[in-house]
Amino acid sequence: MAPFFKYGFFTEQTGLIIALILGVSFGFWLERAGFGYSRKLALQFYFKDMTVLNVMFTAIVVAMLGLLLFSLFGWLDITKIYINPTYLWAQLIGGLILGVGFAIGGYCPGTSVVGAVTGHVDAYFFLGGAMFGMFVFGEMFPSLEGLYNWGAMGDVRLSDVFNISSGVVALAVVILAILFFLGGEWLENKFGKEGL
Amino acid sequence: MNDIAITSGRMNHGVDPVLHAWSWEIPLYLYLGGLVAGILFFSAFFYLRRREDVFPTAIKTAPLFTPFMLAIGLLALFLDLTHKLYFWRLYTTIRWESPMSWGAWTLMVIFPLSIIWAAFWVKDVFPRWDWKFSFIANTVNYLARFKVYFAWALIAFSAILGMYTGILLSAFNARPFWNTSILGPLFLVSGLSTGAAFILLLSKSPAERHRFSQIDSFLIGTEIFLIIHMFMGFLASTSVHIHAAEMFLGGPYTAVFWTLVVGLGLAVPLFIEIMELRGVKVPVVIPAILVLFGGLMLRFVVVDAGQSSRWLYKFMEQLVF
């Protein structure tokens, strides 16, 4: 029964090898989509290139439906899946800050690594900056601890908060994704799609 | 007399419960020995095949580094000795049954051989080189008449050097992970492969790079084959050997070995080199450095893992990973 690691099919060490292999796939698909190129990522925010939105939502929908269906068929034990704990205000504010950094820097941590290994020099500067920013956060941590834990809600899912079944939430997400994709195509055509 | 008699090896903390006598010096020395063996082998081999024009880096430039690499390796070896001032005693006797004696004497021969061989080519690589002392220049010119004999000697001794680094470990039967005869060929192939990678790194001619990419790909493939068969051998052997192999199949060395040594050090450079031979443009530096890194990690992991493996398990269950 999945998740295999949690059912003892293999040791933690083998899990580390799996991490490497999954990482290879992760990096491969990120580069295939063009996420190593900061300009392509940034053009998302000018409505000129909706790749970021398309890739993210496709990935989320695929993984989400996969989890749902596997759990439904009894192949996967959903209670053993790690759910990111919610710290509502910390993550909201952190997200806003991250968004600002994304627009200015043109990367996010994962894509900057892909950019760096494919020769994008600005990715190295971004990485340096990111490590610096993380260092600053660590240094300031004692005074930020309150903000860091603000809005701690535990491992809540959307289905818990809105009190509807996860299947309905998933449907809503799929519809949202389709709307985003269609809207994205329209916006790309309107604002000039660049042949990147 | 108030003596403490050591009646059992179990009282020696350097050996029990695990051997931890060898730290970084030995893997470094084994690596450099293999690397030098690889470089000198290819240099002598292609010299004998009269490829000086086609493979100038392999024959002339790369060997220039070998005396320094050997010196560093020997220094590491010296630092590892407990009774450093008595190192010379290794050279007062030849013991045919001792791999360590073989090793000491092989190095004793190869070190001057590598210096002389490098001396033959210094003027070709640095045209303005001046020996400063005429007797050195005269000696080098005199010996240069026997280059062919030196080349043959180098082929023989570099093969011995490459093999012996593995045989040295495999002679230590008390460590089950080293108790395999594949270690000798494995370290030889690894040494040749790192030598080829080093030449690739330095080479300036596309023809040479192409040839050494082919050679290196073949050697990496052989190395992967040998590693797989080494584990197959362990798994088909005694339960102690199976336990030793399990350190790498779920145990503490699994991740480091299969990702850093086999993955980054063998599989990824092999893939890149094959793609390169099929026309994909890649800076050759990358697979070369990965191979060199992988070889170093191989030595470190094998030496460390070997020391962790042992025949006694009954009492040690609580200490086992």
Added chain:
Amino acid sequence: MKEKPYWSPYVSGLGLGITLLLAFVLMGRGLGASGAMMRFTTALVDLFAHDHVMANPYFAKYAENPFSNWLVYEILGVMIGGFLSGMLAGRNKWRTGRGPNISKHKRWVYAFAGGAIMGFGARLSRGCTSGLALTGGATLAVGGWVFMFAVFAAAYATAYFVRKQWI
């Protein structure tokens, strides 16, 4: 070798989604990136100021051996996968991503600044787009979705002010 065009975002998204799903099925966890970076940063600082790292409760958590950490191996894989993909498509080239109206060096400064802001934000949110938005989005975690919308909102809002960099 001529540069090949990027693959369709839907195909790449499918590939990414399957990778993410595999992570859940095999390990019971999703992917991530900023955690590994935090570990590298801490390891670097640790080299110079070990006691300081240990005294700080946040750093101390990330100071253990990086080679026993899942995310570190994953990031190593990302490096390999990204490189191989770029290599096969002939896209591995030294260059700087920027719009036509800005110089290389100015772009580098912006990249560093943006990176610093992003690094700070990523740690405050306990994740980045891969670890929180993608993984959290797929598991329908509230934090993940809130985070994702916040990122897009802020990025769209800031984009106007840095448009000279990109267009």
